[in-house]
Amino acid sequence: MGESAPAPIPPTAPGVEGGVVADNKEELAPGFDGDTRREPGATAGPGQVALELSGVIKHFPLRRRTAVALDGVDLTVEKGEFVSLLGPSGCGKSTVLRLLAGLEKPTAGRVRMHGRPPAALVKEHRLGIAFQHHALLPWASIAENIALPFRAAGRPVDRARIAELLRLTGLEDFAEARPRQLSGGMCQRAAIARALVLNPEVLLLDEPFSSLDAVTRRRMNIELARIWSEQRITTLLVTHDVEEAVLLADRVLILSGRPGRVRHVEQIGLRRPRSSRLTREPEFHETVDRLTALLDSDIAHARADEGSTARSARRWLRGRG
Numbered sequence: 001m002g003e004s005a006p007a008p009i010p011p012t013a014p015g016v017e018g019g020v021v022a023d024n025k026e027e028l029a030p031g032f033d034g035d036t037r038r039e040p041g042a043t044a045g046p047g048q049v050a051l052e053l054s055g056v057i058k059h060f061p062l063r064r065r066t067a068v069a070l071d072g073v074d075l076t077v078e079k080g081e082f083v084s085l086l087g088p089s090g091c092g093k094s095t096v097l098r099l100l101a102g103l104e105k106p107t108a109g110r111v112r113m114h115g116r117p118p119a120a121l122v123k124e125h126r127l128g129i130a131f132q133h134h135a136l137l138p139w140a141s142i143a144e145n146i147a148l149p150f151r152a153a154g155r156p157v158d159r160a161r162i163a164e165l166l167r168l169t170g171l172e173d174f175a176e177a178r179p180r181q182l183s184g185g186m187c188q189r190a191a192i193a194r195a196l197v198l199n200p201e202v203l204l205l206d207e208p209f210s211s212l213d214a215v216t217r218r219r220m221n222i223e224l225a226r227i228w229s230e231q232r233i234t235t236l237l238v239t240h241d242v243e244e245a246v247l248l249a250d251r252v253l254i255l256s257g258r259p260g261r262v263r264h265v266e267q268i269g270l271r272r273p274r275s276s277r278l279t280r281e282p283e284f285h286e287t288v289d290r291l292t293a294l295l296d297s298d299i300a301h302a303r304a305d306e307g308s309t310a311r312s313a314r315r316w317l318r319g320r321g
């Protein structure tokens with residue numbers, strides 16, 4: 001595979017600083033697979049693969065340079081698996097989700113959902129997405145907000161399904177309320193209900209709880225763990241909260257700083273169902289501490305790189321002065 005493919009741009013290539021390279025016209029072959037630095041456990045085991053990124057490179061052309069968001073990412077999520085994606089800000093976590101949601105195309109490499117391009121599942125409304133901001137329609141009731149995907153898919157609204165989700169997310173008394181009458185946590189729950197309403201096969205969550213206070217967030221985590229254990233939907237959760245990642249996932253992947261690539265994979269063997277009791281156990285804390293240390297060292301490296309970039313810029317400016 002890929003013998004004739006041109007080599008990818010290594011993160012240390014001349015001109016690459018902080019994930020930004022000088023404009024590069026090099027063609028990157030789709031399906032490139034020549035990288036030896038991938039993290040072996042980032043791809044799933046013998047189970048059925050639901051989501052797959054293979055050798056994915058994503059560049060964003062800017063005015064005079066190119067931002068490298070992802071630099072050779074390989075990851076898979078098995079059918080029915082819950083994977084958390086952790087990483088410092090700007091490392092490409094949202095880009096991974098946007099590629100899987102069919103909102104972006106990779107510069108090189110392969111993105112597949114159930115073996116097909118993501119657009120196929122999106123078109124068939126088999127994908128549920130909840131992003132950082134709940135994006136509920138302010139003038140519509142909670143029940144109507146949850147019903148939106150039926151309307152978008154041109155299907156009759158299934159009121160029984162909406163009632164079931166209102167119950168599942170603890171919002172049954174708020175069906176007729178407007179979003180502004182609900183707390184942030186309740187709106188996030190409604191957004192998750194909306195993502196689930198068409199019984200998606202895949203759920204993509206991009207920091208859905210990041211605007212919540214710590215106590216509400218923990219409660220939401222436990223609720224999501226419960227909902228997930230009932231439905232076993234293939235889920236990829238992007239978060240920068242290590243406890244949240246560990247509490248929910250079967251596997252945690254850590255993306256390195258800019259540009260992103262999978263740096264570490266952790267299989268989470270903690271027993272299910274996951275409850276708040278688990279968060280007080282030493283095994284949970286040991287895992288969280290270890291992953292936090294890994295993330296911290298990555299952020300420190302990224303800062304050191306930024307520092308050396310700034311220092312060389314200052315030297316260059318002094319040279320000109």
Ligand SMILES: Nc1ncnc2c1ncn2[C@@H]1O[C@H](COP(=O)(O)OP(=O)(O)O)[C@@H](O)[C@H]1O
Binds near residue numbers: 019060061067093095
């Ligand atoms: N549409 C875009 N145009 C230009 N650069 C982008 C765009 N989207 C993301 N990026 C850049 O790609 C990198 C990764 O972004 P993102 O995936 O949002 O990171 P994360 O979600 O991990 O914080 C960042 O450096 C960001 O500035």
Ligand SMILES: [Mg+2]
Binds near residue numbers: 093094095
């Ligand atoms: Mg993001």
